[in-house]
Amino acid sequence: MCVLPAVLLFFVFMILPTFNIFRMSLYKWGGFSSNRTFVGFENFTKLFRDMKFLQSVENTLLLIVVVSVITMSLAIIFAAILSREKIKGQNFFRVVFYIPNILSIVIISAIFSAIYDANNGMLNSILALFKGADAEPVYWLGDQSIVIYSLAGAMIWQAIGYYMVMYMASMASIPESLYESANLEGASRIHQFFHITLPLIWTNLRTTLTFFIISTINMSFMFVKAMTSGGPDGSTEVFLSYMYKQAYTNSSYGYGMAIGVVVFAFSFALSAIINAITKRDVLEY
Amino acid sequence: MKKLVSLFLALILALGLSIPAMAEGTTLSVAAIETAYGSEIWQEVTAAFTELTGIQVDLVTDKNLEDVISAPMKAGDFPDVVHLATGRPAALTETLIKENLLEDITDVLSMTVPGEDKLVSEKIAGGFTESSLTNPYGDGKTYMAPMFYSPCGLFYNAGLFEEKGWEVPETWDEMWALGDTAAAEGIALFAYPTAGYFDAFFYALLYECGGPEFFTQATNYAEGIWDTEEAQLAFDIVAKLATYTEKSVPSNANNDNFTKNQQLILDNKALFMPNGNWVIGEMADAPRAEGFKWGFTALPAVTEGGDRYSYTWFEQLWIPSEAANKDAAKQFVAFMYSDVAAEIFAKGGAIQPIVGFADKLEGDNKIYYSIYDNGAKAALGSFAATDPVEGVNFADTVFGTINSLVSGDKTQEQWIEQIKTDSDLLRQALK
Numbered sequence: 001m002c003v004l005p006a007v008l009l010f011f012v013f014m015i016l017p018t019f020n021i022f023r024m025s026l027y028k029w030g031g032f033s034s035n036r037t038f039v040g041f042e043n044f045t046k047l048f049r050d051m052k053f054l055q056s057v058e059n060t061l062l063l064i065v066v067v068s069v070i071t072m073s074l075a076i077i078f079a080a081i082l083s084r085e086k087i088k089g090q091n092f093f094r095v096v097f098y099i100p101n102i103l104s105i106v107i108i109s110a111i112f113s114a115i116y117d118a119n120n121g122m123l124n125s126i127l128a129l130f131k132g133a134d135a136e137p138v139y140w141l142g143d144q145s146i147v148i149y150s151l152a153g154a155m156i157w158q159a160i161g162y163y164m165v166m167y168m169a170s171m172a173s174i175p176e177s178l179y180e181s182a183n184l185e186g187a188s189r190i191h192q193f194f195h196i197t198l199p200l201i202w203t204n205l206r207t208t209l210t211f212f213i214i215s216t217i218n219m220s221f222m223f224v225k226a227m228t229s230g231g232p233d234g235s236t237e238v239f240l241s242y243m244y245k246q247a248y249t250n251s252s253y254g255y256g257m258a259i260g261v262v263v264f265a266f267s268f269a270l271s272a273i274i275n276a277i278t279k280r281d282v283l284e285y
Numbered sequence: 286m287k288k289l290v291s292l293f294l295a296l297i298l299a300l301g302l303s304i305p306a307m308a309e310g311t312t313l314s315v316a317a318i319e320t321a322y323g324s325e326i327w328q329e330v331t332a333a334f335t336e337l338t339g340i341q342v343d344l345v346t347d348k349n350l351e352d353v354i355s356a357p358m359k360a361g362d363f364p365d366v367v368h369l370a371t372g373r374p375a376a377l378t379e380t381l382i383k384e385n386l387l388e389d390i391t392d393v394l395s396m397t398v399p400g401e402d403k404l405v406s407e408k409i410a411g412g413f414t415e416s417s418l419t420n421p422y423g424d425g426k427t428y429m430a431p432m433f434y435s436p437c438g439l440f441y442n443a444g445l446f447e448e449k450g451w452e453v454p455e456t457w458d459e460m461w462a463l464g465d466t467a468a469a470e471g472i473a474l475f476a477y478p479t480a481g482y483f484d485a486f487f488y489a490l491l492y493e494c495g496g497p498e499f500f501t502q503a504t505n506y507a508e509g510i511w512d513t514e515e516a517q518l519a520f521d522i523v524a525k526l527a528t529y530t531e532k533s534v535p536s537n538a539n540n541d542n543f544t545k546n547q548q549l550i551l552d553n554k555a556l557f558m559p560n561g562n563w564v565i566g567e568m569a570d571a572p573r574a575e576g577f578k579w580g581f582t583a584l585p586a587v588t589e590g591g592d593r594y595s596y597t598w599f600e601q602l603w604i605p606s607e608a609a610n611k612d613a614a615k616q617f618v619a620f621m622y623s624d625v626a627a628e629i630f631a632k633g634g635a636i637q638p639i640v641g642f643a644d645k646l647e648g649d650n651k652i653y654y655s656i657y658d659n660g661a662k663a664a665l666g667s668f669a670a671t672d673p674v675e676g677v678n679f680a681d682t683v684f685g686t687i688n689s690l691v692s693g694d695k696t697q698e699q700w701i702e703q704i705k706t707d708s709d710l711l712r713q714a715l716k
Contacts, residue, residue, distance in 0.1 A: 031359065035385070052676060117545070118533035118537075141537070143536075143692060144692060232538060233694070248375055248377075248380070249375065249678065251376065252673045
């Protein structure tokens with residue numbers, strides 16, 4: 001009886017909408033009228049032949065891999081440096097790294113649009129020092145082979161601080177005595193990092209990795225919406241931006257929901273896989 | 286006893302809430318998009334309407350109107366009148382067209398304009414209620430009322446042309462020659478805000494290449510239309526123009542950075558851009574080159590002495606078929622063509638398509654609206670409405686791909702091939 005309100009709320013706000021998405025993905029529907037045609041799995045068969053959707057899958061996967069690997073690695077390295085090494089201005093760095101996290105995505109996008117600007121941007125101005133002022137600029141947001149990495153750059157910058165703080169918190173709980181004894185036995189800093197720090201924060205790492213990968217799917221939508229609108233010519237379209245475009249701009253609500261179902265299944269499967277492959281025995285100390 | 290008291294109190298509360306609603310007369314809910322013209326014009330116009338008819342108006346204006354009205358509409362709460370044009374990224378109007386959710390307002394044309402003795406059809410300028418922009422199903426019935434028209438064409442810095450002694454090109458051959466001359470001085474021939482701005486450009490170009498009949502066939506996805514010589518000519522011109530386009534344009538051709546592309550004209554880094562006269566207000570506070578002066582021209586002709594076209598862009602006002610107060614809504618639509626309303630709108634820079642109204646304009650506005658008096662023909666219309674085709678967005682295919690033509694990521698042949706494929710799919714889904 002005590003858990004009934006929670007169960008009820010969970011059912012109304014989580015289970016029911018999810019079920020509705022599954023149901024609507026089987027209809028041809030524009031979203032507003034009462035005209036719905038049941039089309040079975042037709043939306044799904046069309047989806048897997050839709051080259052633009054496949055491109056959005058490719059872009060999403062690329063972002064998940066690139067952004068997760070780089071963000072996680074840098075966040076762990078910075079956290080290890082800031083918590084294990086004695087460097088000047090430690091607190092200053094802590095704050096500086098965390099600042100991007102309190103900025104809104106729109107502001108970060110505006111900052112990076114300015115940095116990436118082809119004619120007056122910071123990146124091209126620095127490159128011009130080496131290449132000469134007359135050299136052809138790099139079109140960070142216009143060159144279709146580069147633009148997705150430009151987005152990744154902004155996403156990494158935004159996320160590092162948050163995860164760094166999380167890892168620092170878990171590193172702080174590792175007993176100092178372990179490092180002292182390792183020092184006495186002559187273990188190098190790098191050896192200590194791989195054999196003491198990393199195994200002892202593993203549980204935290206696993207959880208954040210799953211969180212991060214799922215949040216990358218959501219964050220990529222916001223960055224795409226604020227920086228490129230999916231362009232140029234669909235080259236930065238990701239799962240959710242394509243879903244939005246189909247459901248609203250293209251009046252294909254049912255088709256959009258079919259994309260939603262695929263994203264749901266994909267996120268679920270990916271979380272399960274990550275959970276399985278990162279499973280280790282929990283170390284106690 | 287406590288329960289009875291609570292029940293009694295709840296009953297009183299419910300009654301209290303319902304009394305004001307019953308006491309009032311009709312209240313018309315009007316939702317209008319807030320654009321560069323501002324929202325004050327809507328407040329004034331609705332006030333004038335209430336004064337004349339006694340019908341109260343509940344007005345909502347917002348820059349992202351779709352975000353405000355979509356959710357209530359999905360829940361069945363529709364505004365009575367909506368002012369929201371087609372061609373917006375959220376495509377709410379297009380969705381309602383595809384869903385057959387617009388009210389037939391053909392009878393409004395034969396209504397008398399409130400406060401005047403003329404019929405609405407006598408006041409709306411010729412041609413405005415005959416294209417697919419107001420009659421989306423091509424059945425002779427009007428579903429959207431034309432509002433706030435604006436000639437679209439190529440904008441340039443007239444000051445730069447005077448300084449350099451350059452002539453504004455009248456044919457595409459002259460355009461390419463000017464492109465080479467300007468390139469020698471480090472100025473690109475062309476820029477565009479976003480690829481979506483090619484709609485007005487491309488429609489006018491289709492008229493120039495093949496005339497009105499060809500335009501109608503092309504916008505109705507007629508079989509084999511994209512294989513004709515006329516279509517090839519239009520494709521060749523766009524593809525060639527892509528090679529003359531400033532290279533950084535695709536980088537900023539999105540909803541957030543498009544003003545950087547417009548700035549290229551103000552900074553003399555590019556000569557022409559396709560746009561409508563709202564750009565003047567949009568860039569009013571932007572820095573500009575010395576001696577900058579806005580210039581505006583129709584598209585150059587395909588051949589010497591050939592027809593030149595300027596696309597007439599206009600916004601639309603419509604009544605959802607689920608609206609609660611349709612009669613009052615139709616009166617409101619008719620009122621939009623009254624002199625009182627037109628003058629209020631004109632104060633904000635929005636010009637109603639009313640017979641003879643453009644003659645009263647003064648200053649800059651006169652230059653833009655008199656383009657049709659100076660030999661350019663008016664191009665009207667757009668791609669025909671279809672049932673939704675999953676995964677196919679024709680505007681993205683035809684216009685969005687131009688970004689790839691500029692950056693060299695796609696060839697002209699790939700572009701045309703995709704247009705043909707999508708056109709075939711849309712033909713089968715025509716309404």
